Amino acid sequence: DVKVTQSSRYLVKRTGEKVFLECVQDMDHENMFWYRQDPGLGLRLIYFSYDVKMKEKGDIPEGYSVSREKKERFSLILESASTNQTSMYLCASSLGQAPHGYTFGSGTRLTVV
Amino acid sequence: AQKVTQAQTEISVVEKEDVTLDCVYETRDTTYYLFWYKQPPSGELVFLIRRNSFDEQNEISGRYSWNFQKSTSSFNFTITASQVVDSAVYFCALSNQGSSYKLIFGSGTRLLVRP
Numbered sequence: 001d002v003k004v005t006q007s008s009r010y011l012v013k014r015t016g017e018k019v020f021l022e023c024v025q026d027m028d029h030e031n032m033f034w035y036r037q038d039p040g041l042g043l044r045l046i047y048f049s050y051d052v053k054m055k056e057k058g059d060i061p062e063g064y065s066v067s068r069e070k071k072e073r074f075s076l077i078l079e080s081a082s083t084n085q086t087s088m089y090l091c092a093s094s095l096g097q098a099p100h101g102y103t104f105g106s107g108t109r110l111t112v113v
Numbered sequence: 114a115q116k117v118t119q120a121q122t123e124i125s126v127v128e129k130e131d132v133t134l135d136c137v138y139e140t141r142d143t144t145y146y147l148f149w150y151k152q153p154p155s156g157e158l159v160f161l162i163r164r165n166s167f168d169e170q171n172e173i174s175g176r177y178s179w180n181f182q183k184s185t186s187s188f189n190f191t192i193t194a195s196q197v198v199d200s201a202v203y204f205c206a207l208s209n210q211g212s213s214y215k216l217i218f219g220s221g222t223r224l225l226v227r228p
Contacts, residue, residue: 043218101163
């Protein structure tokens with residue numbers, strides 16, 4: 001069963017900590033995405049990657065960075081966590097440049113205290 | 114600009130009722146794709162359907178049906194004879210050349226089906 005796996009389901013971090021959210025997909029997809037989900041705002045794109053070592057900013061990249069050293073892994077980094085980054089984070093992957101549907105992970109609920 | 118609007122924040126129905134979730138989109142592209150996803154309490158978004166802008170044929174899949182109308186820029190989703198397991202957040206999304214084919218999501222509609 002193909003899937004997108006996010007390393008943590010729940011995470012609690014302190015303000016100012018550096019936080020790593022990991023995402024791994026086993027479908028050999030070129031594209032990977034990080035979204036955050038907040039009530040009333042839907043899903044907002046933080047960063048995405050079309051290939052290894054490539055990254056592009058989404059709609060809300062401030063306070064975040066990403067790393068894609070291998071095709072199957074896409075990491076989201078909060079350089080210095082703040083309380084307004086408390087959210088649900090969803091990773092997704094898709095095949096090629098065509099508008100295929102995305103496959104999503106189960107999400108990581110991050111709380112910054 | 115690309116935008117997806119789901120005006121219904123939350124809908125509550127009794128089991129076996131029919132329910133329609135509204136989705137209105139904005140795009141200047143002539144080629145685009147529309148999606149519906151379901152997010153159950155477990156959190157993972159589940160793909161339900163994709164429709165391209167050249168195919169206005171309505172689709173039915175079991176109790177689910179979708180009504181795509183380009184004239185009103187709408188892509189509505191109807192669940193017939195709703196069940197408790199349909200309780201979830203439902204997202205409509207748009208993908209087009211203007212967004213480099215990234216998915217643009219609406220804010221979601223939370224559906225609660227009561228026994």
